[in-house]
Amino acid sequence: MARIEDKGDRLIIWNGNAARRGALSPALYDCIAQAMVQAQAPRIRAVILTSEGDFFCAGGDLNVLIERRQLTEPERCEKVDELHALVRAMRGCPVPLIAVVEGGAAGIMGFITAASFPERDALRAEIRAARKACGDLPFGVNVSMLPKLVPGDQTEDIFRLIADEGIHVVETSGRNPEPYIPLLKDLGLSVLHKVPAVRYAIKAQAVGVDMVSIVGAECGGHPGMDMIGSFVNGAMAGEALDIPFLIGGGVGHGSQLIAALGMGAAGVVMGTRLLVSEELCAHDGYKQALVDATERDTALTMGSLRNTVRTLANETTAEVTRMEAEVPDITIQDLIPLVSGQIGRKAYETGDVSRGLLSAGHALGLTDRIEPMADIIERIEAQAVAAQQRLAGVLPMPKAAE
Numbered sequence: 414m415a416r417i418e419d420k421g422d423r424l425i426i427w428n429g430n431a432a433r434r435g436a437l438s439p440a441l442y443d444c445i446a447q448a449m450v451q452a453q454a455p456r457i458r459a460v461i462l463t464s465e466g467d468f469f470c471a472g473g474d475l476n477v478l479i480e481r482r483q484l485t486e487p488e489r490c491e492k493v494d495e496l497h498a499l500v501r502a503m504r505g506c507p508v509p510l511i512a513v514v515e516g517g518a519a520g521i522m523g524f525i526t527a528a529s530f531p532e533r534d535a536l537r538a539e540i541r542a543a544r545k546a547c548g549d550l551p552f553g554v555n556v557s558m559l560p561k562l563v564p565g566d567q568t569e570d571i572f573r574l575i576a577d578e579g580i581h582v583v584e585t586s587g588r589n590p591e592p593y594i595p596l597l598k599d600l601g602l603s604v605l606h607k608v609p610a611v612r613y614a615i616k617a618q619a620v621g622v623d624m625v626s627i628v629g630a631e632c633g634g635h636p637g638m639d640m641i642g643s644f645v646n647g648a649m650a651g652e653a654l655d656i657p658f659l660i661g662g663g664v665g666h667g668s669q670l671i672a673a674l675g676m677g678a679a680g681v682v683m684g685t686r687l688l689v690s691e692e693l694c695a696h697d698g699y700k701q702a703l704v705d706a707t708e709r710d711t712a713l714t715m716g717s718l719r720n721t722v723r724t725l726a727n728e729t730t731a732e733v734t735r736m737e738a739e740v741p742d743i744t745i746q747d748l749i750p751l752v753s754g755q756i757g758r759k760a761y762e763t764g765d766v767s768r769g770l771l772s773a774g775h776a777l778g779l780t781d782r783i784e785p786m787a788d789i790i791e792r793i794e795a796q797a798v799a800a801q802q803r804l805a806g807v808l809p810m811p812k813a814a815e
């Protein structure tokens with residue numbers, strides 16, 4: 414059954430139907446209508462539409478909703494009028510109306526990076542540990558499909574392991590996911606594919622991924638070769654995509670979340686901003702170095718191998734930059750002694766950030782203290798609300814068309 418949960422400053426509309434189809438039941442329809450009335454109260458800051466199950470299908474079966482076949486023509490017209498009135502009410506809602514498409518809860522969804530656990534048993538153990546920590550809350554697994562790193566059949570095995578462990582959402586990255594889509598669908602996994610520019614997002618949409626995250630030039634890790642900024646990606650994606658998309662790259666402030674939502678994104682991706690959370694299992698010296706660093710303290714290397722990476726500027730990035738400039742046909746073998754992941758991992762253990770490629774992006778300008786993850790999120794939420802209020806001041810909500 415659908416129900417409304419009143420959380421004081423927000424209303425959460427829970428859709429009790431865990432099934433993927435027919436989610437728009439008459440009961441949910443009634444809840445939405447009621448919530449639109451309650452949302453007029455000044456204390457309400459947001460209305461969140463979400464699901465008790467793994468899926469909320471916003472494109473539910475409208476035939477079920479208005480029971481068209483069993484209605485006379487005048488009754489059908491009346492139902493359609495009601496539906497139109499509801500849509501108008503939703504458009505005119507004075508507070509943000511957030512539909513959480515998948516995942517079953519509004520807010521943050523964490524991803525385990527499979528690449529951090531080269532041994533299958535270690536990945537399995539990490540998923541189980543995360544499940545224990547998260548309870549019923551959803552989380553996903555990121556799988557980098559770079560063929561040079563992980564041979565194709567091993568990638569398939571990782572997808573099977575993930576599905577086997579009851580994960581519903583996989584974030585793929587590193588190459589075109591097309592060859593894996595049939596397997597991923599067979600395994601019942603929803604595919605969030607990460608790309609560095611909108612042109613790849615359009616391609617990913619065409620090959621059947623469910624959702625894309627588009628991370629711009631500012632991002633920590635791999636910004637691709639185009640180096641398009643997140644602000645441009647957001648506006649272009651809003652025009653070009655039909656599937657839900659997330660905007661990332663340099664995101665670490667609530668005002669950016671509101672801007673991304675305004676551009677049509679379903680949410681944002683954050684990496685760098687969360688590295689200074691107390692819960693992250695890394696040495697405090699590493700986190701303090703990120704706090705002390707500014708948005709100017711990153712470096713781009715590996716471009717000569719078409720594998721550009723944005724990391725904390727340090728001795729390694731200076732040396733790699735020098736070698737890339739001096740050796741025109743440089744190879745990965747030349748650089749491995751400097752850039753191997755093992756050196757980077759040492760920094761997390763020892764807190765010595767002078768060596769290794771340590772992924773970090775421009776959001777370093779927004780990492781100002783080591784604190785619990787909940788506090789980081791609370792601050793981002795407060796910043797988002799402030800941005801929302803600023804917007805309401807300069808751009809009052811237009812009247813819904815009659």
Ligand SMILES: Cc1cc2nc3c(=O)[nH]c(=O)nc-3n(C[C@H](O)[C@H](O)[C@H](O)COP(=O)(O)O)c2cc1C
Binds near residue numbers: 632634
């Ligand atoms: C320390 C670190 C490790 C990362 N590891 C991966 C990874 O294994 N696979 C991947 O697809 N992206 C990885 N990323 C990229 C993030 O998933 C995300 O796209 C990026 O951090 C977003 O940009 P931001 O850092 O500006 O927030 C990593 C980023 C950081 C900062």
